[in-house]
Amino acid sequence: MLDDVTTDKPVLTLKDLSIEFPTPAGVVQAVKALSLDIHKGRRVGFIGESGSGKTTTALAVMQMLAEPGRVSGGTIDLGGTNIIELSEEEMRQARLSRVAYIPQGAMNSLNPVMRVEPQMWDGIIAHEGHLERGELKRRSDAALASVGLPLHTADLYPHELSGGMKQRVCIAMGIILNPELIIADEPTSALDVVTQRQVMQTLKAIQTDIGSGLMLIGHDMGLMAQTVDELAVLKDGELVEHGTVQQILQAPAHSYTKDLISSVPLVGGESFLNPDARAEAPKRASSEPLLRFENVRKDYGSVTALHPMSFTLHGDTPQIISIVGQSGSGKSTMGSIMLGFNPPSEGRVLFEGQDVTGMNAAQSLDFRKNVQAVFQDPYACFNPFYRVNHALKFPYKQFGLATSEAATQRAMEEACEAVGLDPDLVLQRYPHQLSGGQRQRLIVARALMLSPKLLIADEPVSMVDASLRASILSNIYDLKDKYGISILYITHDLATAYHVSDYVMVLFKGHVVEAGPPKEVIGAPQHPYTKLLIDSIPWPDLERSWGDGRTDWDPTKLEAEAARAEAVYRGAVPGFDLTKETPHG
Amino acid sequence: MSTANMTRAERRQARRIRRFDNPWLNPKLIWGAGLLLSIIFIGIVGRFIWDLDLVFTGSSPLKLPPLGFENLRGQLGVMAHPIGTDGGGRDMLAMIIIGAPNTLFVGLLASLIGMSIGIFLGFSAGFLGGRIDDTIRVSADVMITIPPLLILVVFQSAFGDVTLTMMALLIAGFVWQSPTRLIRAQVLSMKQSGYVQMAQLSGASTTHIMFREMMPNLVPYLFGSFIASVTTSIVTAVGLEVLGLGPQRIPTLGRTIYEAINAGALIQNLWWWWGIPTLLLGVIFIGLLLINLGLDEVSNPRLRRLS
Numbered sequence: 001m002l003d004d005v006t007t008d009k010p011v012l013t014l015k016d017l018s019i020e021f022p023t024p025a026g027v028v029q030a031v032k033a034l035s036l037d038i039h040k041g042r043r044v045g046f047i048g049e050s051g052s053g054k055t056t057t058a059l060a061v062m063q064m065l066a067e068p069g070r071v072s073g074g075t076i077d078l079g080g081t082n083i084i085e086l087s088e089e090e091m092r093q094a095r096l097s098r099v100a101y102i103p104q105g106a107m108n109s110l111n112p113v114m115r116v117e118p119q120m121w122d123g124i125i126a127h128e129g130h131l132e133r134g135e136l137k138r139r140s141d142a143a144l145a146s147v148g149l150p151l152h153t154a155d156l157y158p159h160e161l162s163g164g165m166k167q168r169v170c171i172a173m174g175i176i177l178n179p180e181l182i183i184a185d186e187p188t189s190a191l192d193v194v195t196q197r198q199v200m201q202t203l204k205a206i207q208t209d210i211g212s213g214l215m216l217i218g219h220d221m222g223l224m225a226q227t228v229d230e231l232a233v234l235k236d237g238e239l240v241e242h243g244t245v246q247q248i249l250q251a252p253a254h255s256y257t258k259d260l261i262s263s264v265p266l267v268g269g270e271s272f273l274n275p276d277a278r279a280e281a282p283k284r285a286s287s288e289p290l291l292r293f294e295n296v297r298k299d300y301g302s303v304t305a306l307h308p309m310s311f312t313l314h315g316d317t318p319q320i321i322s323i324v325g326q327s328g329s330g331k332s333t334m335g336s337i338m339l340g341f342n343p344p345s346e347g348r349v350l351f352e353g354q355d356v357t358g359m360n361a362a363q364s365l366d367f368r369k370n371v372q373a374v375f376q377d378p379y380a381c382f383n384p385f386y387r388v389n390h391a392l393k394f395p396y397k398q399f400g401l402a403t404s405e406a407a408t409q410r411a412m413e414e415a416c417e418a419v420g421l422d423p424d425l426v427l428q429r430y431p432h433q434l435s436g437g438q439r440q441r442l443i444v445a446r447a448l449m450l451s452p453k454l455l456i457a458d459e460p461v462s463m464v465d466a467s468l469r470a471s472i473l474s475n476i477y478d479l480k481d482k483y484g485i486s487i488l489y490i491t492h493d494l495a496t497a498y499h500v501s502d503y504v505m506v507l508f509k510g511h512v513v514e515a516g517p518p519k520e521v522i523g524a525p526q527h528p529y530t531k532l533l534i535d536s537i538p539w540p541d542l543e544r545s546w547g548d549g550r551t552d553w554d555p556t557k558l559e560a561e562a563a564r565a566e567a568v569y570r571g572a573v574p575g576f577d578l579t580k581e582t583p584h585g
Numbered sequence: 586m587s588t589a590n591m592t593r594a595e596r597r598q599a600r601r602i603r604r605f606d607n608p609w610l611n612p613k614l615i616w617g618a619g620l621l622l623s624i625i626f627i628g629i630v631g632r633f634i635w636d637l638d639l640v641f642t643g644s645s646p647l648k649l650p651p652l653g654f655e656n657l658r659g660q661l662g663v664m665a666h667p668i669g670t671d672g673g674g675r676d677m678l679a680m681i682i683i684g685a686p687n688t689l690f691v692g693l694l695a696s697l698i699g700m701s702i703g704i705f706l707g708f709s710a711g712f713l714g715g716r717i718d719d720t721i722r723v724s725a726d727v728m729i730t731i732p733p734l735l736i737l738v739v740f741q742s743a744f745g746d747v748t749l750t751m752m753a754l755l756i757a758g759f760v761w762q763s764p765t766r767l768i769r770a771q772v773l774s775m776k777q778s779g780y781v782q783m784a785q786l787s788g789a790s791t792t793h794i795m796f797r798e799m800m801p802n803l804v805p806y807l808f809g810s811f812i813a814s815v816t817t818s819i820v821t822a823v824g825l826e827v828l829g830l831g832p833q834r835i836p837t838l839g840r841t842i843y844e845a846i847n848a849g850a851l852i853q854n855l856w857w858w859w860g861i862p863t864l865l866l867g868v869i870f871i872g873l874l875l876i877n878l879g880l881d882e883v884s885n886p887r888l889r890r891l892s
Binding site for chain 2: 369373
């Protein structure tokens with residue numbers, strides 16, 4: 001089927017590969033009879049959720065499986081060599097020179113006390129012995145140039161580089177010996193969309209240059225569609241579908257593949273929400289606006305994370321206000337200032353007319369009851385010592401909502417059911433026994449139980465598997481739609497903000513650069529920075545030229561341009577006033 | 586599957602898995618605790634079945650060897666003094682029955698006080714931060730660099746005869762600094778954790794966060810740190826006693842060794858006089874070490890192995 005594309009002998013052949021992990025509870029089959037070819041010059045994507053066996057397969061190819069994992073059957077053939085039969089020394093020779101691995105957290109894979117150049121030389125020396133300094137320098141410079149980094153990068157330490165630059169240094173190290181196969185394990189999962197696009201472009205360009213095979217591991221269908229030629233869909237260690245990316249996107253055969261494709265929210269695409277209830281906001285005793293920022297500014301040392309910002313959220317009609325931006329844009333700082341975890345350097349944050357930083361005990365309890373949060377990391381939000389119901393029961397009692405033990409239990413069960421969890425199955429468990437998605441739903445259930453007036457959701461789905469994102473976001477949306485809770489949704493993901501929110505603020509280096517209803521701001525961006533962000537999102541759309549290896553796409557220049565442009569403020573929504581910032585620059 | 590028709594190997598495998606599932610069934614932990622309990626057991630049972638007045642000077646013949654041995658004067662060991670007597674005619678068994686638990690007591694008490702100070706200061710430093718943190722951190726650092734024995738020698742010489750409790754108190758002043766640093770570091774990292782932020786959002790008070798949210802997760806560290814400081818305290822106490830400081834009239838293992846050395850027991854080949862207390866100290870230290878290793882495996886599942 002695929003052989004007509006290239007007549008070359010495959011660089012990697014996996015045949016009936018099975019990998020198992022013996023554990024006290026029995027043997028876990030991590031990969032089950034996987035057969036696949038990767039041809040020369042082809043890019044093959046391995047897509048699946050965490051635990052589907054994609055990284056395990058890659059590690060087996062590198063002979064780097066963690067103890068006690070072992071290959072229990074099948075063969076791994078790398079360009080004619082059976083890897084399983086290689087000795088440790090022969091495998092060492094093969095790594096990097098024949099198969100290179102670009103790990104997930106490449107930024108942490110660099111030695112912090114060594115300059116970039118000697119780290120690049122290490123790989124050459126380990127395979128070819130000591131070469132002349134001039135020769136080493138020539139080759140490391142060539143590798144750096146090929147990933148588009150300036151040559152003076154060689155003399156820098158890793159901490160002097162940005163995340164994207166570190167990832168590109170890792171790619172340069174990976175290709176320095178012209179391997180037959182490059183394995184990239186979620187190489188951009190820790191990077192911003194803009195940087196991601198740049199890094200993926202680099203990777204594609206260089207892979208085409210040296211003509212090696214590429215095995216790209218990831219969970220983002222959009223990124224895969226824009227990058228690879230063939231797609232292998234893995235579920236629970238089994239290869240459920242394999243074909244060219246066109247075949248799979250246009251006519252997915254397996255239901256799981258369909259789920260993966262439909263779970264990617266598209267700007268302008270169909271909504272995954274069903275707004276039906278349109279609940280009123282709860283009646284409030286105070287006539288003051290729910291939340292008000294008065295010239296709030298935050299400095300960390302000499303760096304200004306947030307420039308003076310003023311807005312008022314009235315809270316009479318429930319609204320979802322999205323704050324979007326890249327990391328370092330100041331969006332999470334805004335979140336922690338609103339929660340009172342982080343006092344502003346200047347200005348005031350008022351909750352129902354009361355300054356958040358100067359509250360007495362009773363006011364503080366009232367503030368806590370009414371302003372709740374959903375955080376990014378569902379793994380950290382539960383105390384490992386207690387059963388998960390502690391996280392729901394404790395605040396419920398603390399805020400005086402519990403009338404009796406039975407009433408608390410009933411409230412917990414109702415909240416669980418509202419977010420689609422079976423209370424009998426989850427409430428009595430310890431956090432480590434639940435999946436990330438279940439935990440994040442429990443945190444949403446917790447917010448629902450406490451029925452606050454304002455919920456701050458800080459990247460609530462960025463650490464949850466892709467197929468669950470839409471359903472958790474619709475749980476959060478229901479908080480507004482059915483229960484009338486106002487929500488501040490902080491995210492880097494413009495596509496979800498497009499669907500969920502009533503009003504969007506785009507944050508860039510602590511300034512609001514564009515604000516307005518999502519259909520206008522994200523659907524038809526006017527500010528260069530918003531345009532840059534939207535251009536960088538990978539969509540499962542084959543017609544779009546996203547990462548085609550063009551070198552004229554330079555985000556640094558575009559960002560500099562964006563910094564000079566005027567902020568754009570468009571239409572307003574009832575109940576939310578953003579005061580226009582005085583022009584900066 | 587019933588136990589009856591299991592093979593030996595299967596039963597062993599089942600036992601290993603049970604041990605894996607219940608980390609407290611750790612052989613190192615059990616052996617270590619067993620060794621320490623046997624010392625306490627000797628102390629308790631001995632008080633009922635042995636005449637403790639035999640610890641006084643001259644209550645028995647001098648320098649008798651243990652049963653089945655002969656001393657330089659050709660005397661054989663007797664049933665009345667099964668592990669011999671010392672140069673002052675004191676019964677060794679009676680000295681061990683009183684001395685060994687005393688040594689353990691000083692170690693436990695000193696470390697208990699030291700840990701309490703450490704928990705209090707560590708939590709204050711980690712939680713309150715600012716100038717309080719600076720003060721606590723710097724003073725703990727300064728204390729770590731001072732050799733405790735040096736200061737204690739001066740103190741004890743000035744005090745002259747001290748009680749066991751007094752000595753434990755003095756030693757406690759030198760074992761709080763490592764737990765302080767350890768707990769401070771843990772509290773600092775936990776303060777940023779999601780569940781502590783969640784507790785803050787839940788309107789929890791500072792004491793609730795400290796003792797109900799953070800403390801339970803600190804227990805493995807506290808245990809480990811406690812055992813380590815018991816070891817340090819006993820080493821310090823024995824060091825002082827062997828130098829002739831510490832309690833003068835109460836038998837302890839260290840004091841017995843001091844007297845043996847002082848009376849030239851090494852030259853006279855009175856090995857039981859210094860050998861038996863040294864052996865018991867060895868048992869205590871090995872017990873503590875095993876408990877520490879066992880606790881390590883309990884709190885860190887990665888160290889546990891299936892085979």
